[in-house]
Amino acid sequence: MTDKKVPRRIGIFDTTLRDGEQAPGNAMSSQDKLDLALRLEALDVDVIEAGFPASSPQDFDATQAISAALSRAQVATLSRARRDDIDTAVRAAGGRNHVLQIMGTGSDIHLEHKLGITRQQAIDDAVDAARFAASLGVETVAVGIEDATRGDFGYLQQLTERAVEAGARYVPVADTSGYATPEEFGDLIARIRVWAPAPVRIGVHCHNDFGLATANAIAGLQAGADDVQVTVGGIGERAGNTAMEEVCALLAYKSEQLGLYSDVDLTSIYAVYNRLREVIRLEEPRNKAIFGKYAFGTAAGIHQAGMLRNPATYEYVEPARFGRERSLLLSRHSGRAVLRHVLTELGLEMDEFRLNEIYREFIAERVDGDCEDISVVRARLAADLAPALG
Numbered sequence: 578m579t580d581k582k583v584p585r586r587i588g589i590f591d592t593t594l595r596d597g598e599q600a601p602g603n604a605m606s607s608q609d610k611l612d613l614a615l616r617l618e619a620l621d622v623d624v625i626e627a628g629f630p631a632s633s634p635q636d637f638d639a640t641q642a643i644s645a646a647l648s649r650a651q652v653a654t655l656s657r658a659r660r661d662d663i664d665t666a667v668r669a670a671g672g673r674n675h676v677l678q679i680m681g682t683g684s685d686i687h688l689e690h691k692l693g694i695t696r697q698q699a700i701d702d703a704v705d706a707a708r709f710a711a712s713l714g715v716e717t718v719a720v721g722i723e724d725a726t727r728g729d730f731g732y733l734q735q736l737t738e739r740a741v742e743a744g745a746r747y748v749p750v751a752d753t754s755g756y757a758t759p760e761e762f763g764d765l766i767a768r769i770r771v772w773a774p775a776p777v778r779i780g781v782h783c784h785n786d787f788g789l790a791t792a793n794a795i796a797g798l799q800a801g802a803d804d805v806q807v808t809v810g811g812i813g814e815r816a817g818n819t820a821m822e823e824v825c826a827l828l829a830y831k832s833e834q835l836g837l838y839s840d841v842d843l844t845s846i847y848a849v850y851n852r853l854r855e856v857i858r859l860e861e862p863r864n865k866a867i868f869g870k871y872a873f874g875t876a877a878g879i880h881q882a883g884m885l886r887n888p889a890t891y892e893y894v895e896p897a898r899f900g901r902e903r904s905l906l907l908s909r910h911s912g913r914a915v916l917r918h919v920l921t922e923l924g925l926e927m928d929e930f931r932l933n934e935i936y937r938e939f940i941a942e943r944v945d946g947d948c949e950d951i952s953v954v955r956a957r958l959a960a961d962l963a964p965a966l967g
Contacts, residue, residue, distance in 0.1 A: 584838045587828060588804030589821065590624040590676075590749075590780055591617050593853065594639070595655060596818055597808040598628075602857065607639040609856045614643040616849045618650045621840045622821075623804065624676055626653035630669040631662040640669040651676050651717070656710075658702040663710050672714035676747060679706045681720045681736055683728035683751070696732050703736060704743040711744035719747035721782070726757040726765060733765075737772040747778045749806060752793055755786025755816065759796035770801035782806040785816040791823040798837055810850050810859070810868055822846050822867040826894060847900040867899055874904035876948050878912025881905050885918050908948035919955050 594610045597603060605613070614625050627643040628636035644652040653676040654669065656662035666677055681703045682688050688699055703720050710718045720740035725733060737748060750769055752762060762783070769779055781797035781804075783790040794805045811820030825841045832838040850868050854861065863870045873896035875881055883890030888903065896903050905915055916936055920927055927935065935958075 582836050584832050584836050587798055587837050587839045588623040588778070588780075589621075589825070589839050589841050590626065590653065590804050590806045591622045591808065591821065592626040592653075592782075592806050592818065593617070593808040593812065593821075594643075595626040595628050595653075596782075596806075596814065597812040600812060600814050600817070602859075603812055605639075605856055607635055607642060610639040611642045611646060613849070613853060613856065615646060616852060617809075618647055620842045620845055620849060622650055624651045624653050626655065626676075626678075626806075627670070629655040631656060631659075631665040637665065637669050640666075644670040644675070647674070653678060653719075655680065656706070658699075658706040660706065660709050663706060663713070667710075667713045667715060673716055675715050676717040676719055677710050677715045678719040678721050678747075678749060679703060679710065679745075681722045681740065683722040683725035683733060683736070685729065685732075686727060687724045696735075700736050700739050704739050707740055707743035707745045717747050718744050719749060719780075720745040721749040721751060721780075722769075723751050724753040725750045725769075726752040726762060727754070730768060733769070734772050737769055741773050741777055745773075745777070747780060748773050749780035749782050750797070750802070751782040752784055752790075753782075755784035755790065757783075757793055758787075758789065759792045762793040763796035763800040766797040766800035766802050778803040780804045780806055781819075783819045784814065785811060785818065788816070790817070790819040791827070794819045794824055795827060795835065799835060809846070809853050810865075812853070812857070812859070820866070822850070822899070826867055826899070829898070830894070843898055844900045867894070871904070871906070872896075873901055874906050876906040876908035876910050878910060878914065881911060882914035885914060905951040906948040907951060907954045915951065919951060919958060922955065923959055 594613060598605055617625050627640040630637040630640045640654055651674050652670050654666040655678050656666045658679050682692060682699045688694055688696060707718050707720055722736065748769065750766060766779065773779060779802040781794050781802045783793040798805060805819060805824055807821035807824055808818040809821050811817040825839050825843060828837050828839045829843060847868060861870050866872060880891045884892060913932060913936055
């Protein structure tokens, strides 16, 4: 008999309050950030990135407040590879329980067109910044590699190895432009795992420009990364970041297959998402995985007939596991099975002629897009058919 492999715990690093906020329309007040940070900590995420303290007084204040309020999760900050940025981050978050992320540069296109420096200068800057952060007593010095997926392997190896030598104990690897496929990203992480062996931790930070952020993140974790950087609802620059709920759902449902798991509280994550939507005035999507308005709803008669017999026919991901409820919606696509179900619940038995009449009135003549939850239709039927109910 072959022994089953014990799943490996994956750390959840939340960047909703930093990378998520950088997208247009996602600005949050310091008080809102603090409120969300405490809600995120209650989900059992491991690290909460509070902001980029050197970027603005608001980010500094929010980071300071969040750092003081967290009781279990680590606080993270972002800094350029500059001593003044690092000093500001330490003044905001202190050294203890602090993951200070220094932005390293992974691609020639960023080196040339954004920074105007050479590869060697970038390595020297990252090394100096890591040593300086360590000298200030930062608990976890990190050198992240921005745009790593478009970088040259030889250069990335030098940057990684020198950063680790300088004291980096965490290396987040970013697919900044959403460039990679899962195969490409997994290969990159496998290489970096060799260049930065344990106990150095590797993180994956993926963007969703091709809709592959979750797939790439999982590929990176399977290739040896230790944690995943996510945002609630997948908010973030351009098409967004890896969505916390998608990754955590996969880790919950496919733990044995993937050999990975997380400790995030799935049942409370939807409430945090709704609070985030309220803060940033985000419209409710209809078809988003896990969080969409109709992610657990159906208006198709064939699906409804199956689900009334056994929800598992069309529902692998269970709504209750995420603090949500299943919804059957009556539309012109619904069939007679769901109508019979409602009538039976009301204690009514109808012959085929009367059933067809009610079907035409309540279902068949609905216009495109006109749908109601089954509970609403049940109430209307109960009121209209009150005499028959006795």
